[in-house]
Every structure is written in structure tokens, then in C-alpha cells.
Amino acid sequence: MAQLSQALRQATPLRVVSGRGTTITTDTGETYLDATSGIGVTSTGHCHPRVVGAAQQQTGKLIHGQYGVYLHDRLPELMEALSGVLPEHLSDFFFANSGAEAVESAVRLARNATGRQNVVVFQGSFHGRTIGASALTTSGARFRAAASGPLPTGVVIAPFPSAFRYGWSEEEANRFALQELHHILATLTTPDDVAAILVEPILGEAGYLPGNAEFFSALREIADEYGMLLIFDEVQAGVGRTGKFWAHEHFGVAPDIIVFAKGIASGFPLSGIAARPEIMAKALPGSQGGTYSANAVACAAAIETISVIADEDLVGNAARRGQRLRDGLVELSREFPVIGDVRGLGLMQAVELVGPNREPVPDLTSKVLAAALERKVIMLACGPYGSIVRMIPALVITEAEVDRLLEVWREVLVELAGPR
CATH class of the missing domain: 3.90.1150.10 (Aspartate Aminotransferase, domain 1)
Incomplete structure (x- = not known):
């Protein structure tokens, strides 16, 4: 059976x-x-009737238009729609199918762009279940223990300001997390070896723990000081979920790369990253791709999803x-x-x-x-x-x-x- x-x-x-x-x-x-x-x-x-209609209409025209071979007309429409809801400086895109794929693509891009190997992530993070993404994930041991062998290296784990867990005020939790991050940069990896700081604006699988403006502003300053990239993983918190289109908008801090998936296409498999053009320009040729990435039907659903979110x-x-x-x-x-x-x-x-x-x-x-x-x-x-x-x-x-x-x-x- x-x-x-x-x-x-x-x-x-x-x-x-x-x-x-x-x-x-x-x-x-x-x-x-x-x-x-x-x-x-x-x-x-x-x-949603409008998303269903958009997908049905596209299915009758073109289902699979592999964008490494030729462009289909839904793709530039989707990039235009995304440009209307993203920060202006995040104007270059790569598309995939799942959040984990997009996260790994963001990390690969950060390493290409900086020539560095390490990535700082935070205790309680969830970035996916693939072997590479599992190395970035610390929200539960089950996501890491399932690997048949050691996880990839180059990942450094820092504390997140989880005030309730520590029994502290937000200010105390921030002070601790930032002190430890600076200590990590003095003991576990030099700043010159760190390609990116990867963080969820709200920790998802760890229990919906929001960060705060002070903490994220400090991460932005650290990234700028040492030439690191700041990546916000908005896979679960993005696309209107938090009462702003992107969760990082609550905190007034601009990322260099944003990762999106989940709600962007109302149920069709689509994910992606948006980056500063000068960063995306440093991606190694052929390092990004995927057979089903930017599927035409999923793109049509995403375009309509963005439209519905605005209209309603x-x-x-x-x-x-x-x-x-x-x-x-x-x-x-x-x-x-x-x-x-x-x-x-x-x-x-x-x-x-x-x-x-x-x-x-x-x-x-x-x-x-x-x-x-x-x-x-x-x-x-x-x-x-x-x-x-x-x-x-x-x-x-x-x-x-x-x-x-x-x-x-x-x-x-x-x-x-x-x-x-």
C-alpha cells in the first residue's frame, strides 16, 4: 500500500x-x-477568484517557459509589479520555487559579491530544510539532525534578542545580543571573512519573535562598517502578513538583499530574491537557475496576487x-x-x-x-x-x-x- x-x-x-x-x-x-x-x-x-482566473488563463497559453532558455511575457510583468512594492534600490531579481532555494541563492550571491565565505545567522532562525539551508537553521534540532553527515561549514550562529526567553527587557536583550555578536566577530570569525548577515525580521518557526528597530539598525551599521551584506529573509513574514507589505518596513532598516516566497503567489510555487543591482551584477554566470523557476503560471498568479492585495x-x-x-x-x-x-x-x-x-x-x-x-x-x-x-x-x-x-x-x- x-x-x-x-x-x-x-x-x-x-x-x-x-x-x-x-x-x-x-x-x-x-x-x-x-x-x-x-x-x-x-x-x-x-x-481567490481573480488568482484562479489568472492562472487558468495562463495555463491555456503557456505553462512552462524556462527562463534560462527564453523569456515569457509574464516575467517582466511580475518584475514590474514587484518593483511597485519593494524598496527602490532592490531592482534586480532571481526567481526560484521554494523559500529554501531562494535563501541558498541569496547566500551564494553574497559570497560571489564579497568574495567571502561566512554567514552570520541567529539563534531561532528558520531558513529551510535542504542541506544547505539546514546549516543556516537553528529553530529546532530536528531540522539539523536529519542530515546524513556534517552540515556545510561557513555558518556562524549569534544570539537573537529574545526578551521573553531570557526574562529581560527588550533593551537588555538587545545589549546582550549585540555584545555577543561583536564577541563572535572577535573569536569565531573575523569580519573580513563574513559575506552576509542573514536574519528574519520576525523569527518564524521559533515562535513569531519580532526583532526591533534598535537591533536591526545596529546590524545595518555593522554590515556597513565591515563590508558585509544584510539579507532579510521575508519568506514567512512578507507580502502583507504583518500589516506592512514587508516586515522590515516596521523597523526602518534597508536590506541589501530580500528573500521572498510563500504568500507571493497565493499557493503556486514561486520564490525569489531582490538585490541591489551592483550586487546582482557580481553573480557568477551560470550560478543561478532552476528548471521550474519563474514558471509562467506561477508568475501570472503572483502578478494577480499583488494586484488583489492592493485593490482589496x-x-x-x-x-x-x-x-x-x-x-x-x-x-x-x-x-x-x-x-x-x-x-x-x-x-x-x-x-x-x-x-x-x-x-x-x-x-x-x-x-x-x-x-x-x-x-x-x-x-x-x-x-x-x-x-x-x-x-x-x-x-x-x-x-x-x-x-x-x-x-x-x-x-x-x-x-x-x-x-x-
């Missing part, structure tokens, strides 16, 4: 046959509120609905001591559940997710211990659906954790 790999961990036993907006329907005809959006992918909701003010909706969701989660945190922390930006919110001594409680988290599923709401766990619940619904979510999500969240907490 054919079966999926046992290495794949499925969050629910559901068999889904259709989806529309924030709702999915199973093979038994039951409907669920999907607060996962395919882990942040269906940005315009499941099967989905970035604004993410900000408004995200604030309502956050306010509700914070209010419930005052009622339930099991909630250690609420964090995130826009429609990227997480709740860390803890025991009496702030210890992780993965068993409780699993029960909470199961109880929510019984009430027809799908949420996900994350974090190194599986003790954090993340809520990442589509950008089209309504006020009523946010209230439904909060209502179910309160119900399961009353059932499993009890109020004060």
Missing part, C-alpha cells in the same frame, strides 16, 4: 477537497476556519484584523496564567504556553490544538519545544472570523487550562 514518508509530520488528519477564503472543506463535507493559510501561503485566501487593501486589513486578534489574545493572557507571552505583528500572532515555572508545555499545546480542531478551527504549533501556538490566517480574514478564532481560543483554554 502506498503511503507518505513517515518523516512528514501532519498537523491534522483532515482530507481537504476544496477551499475558499479562510475556509476549507473536507471529504466529509465539514468546513473549518483555517488559521494556518497553508503556513502563510494562501495570502489572498484559498482560491489586504495590507490594511492585516493591520486592522491583526490588531483585533492581538488585543483579544493579550486580554485573554490576563485571564489565563498558562499564557506566558503573546507576540507578533499583524496577522502573524503567536501565544507561548508555559507551566508554573515558565517551562514549555508541549503536551498541553497538543491538547489545545486538538480541542480547537474539534471546534472546526485549525491552528499550528511551533517553537523548539512545540509549546507555541501560531495563528497566521489569510489576509482576507473578516472581523467576524477573528472573533470566532478568539472565541474558540478562549473555549479551549477554559476547558484545558482554567482561568485564574
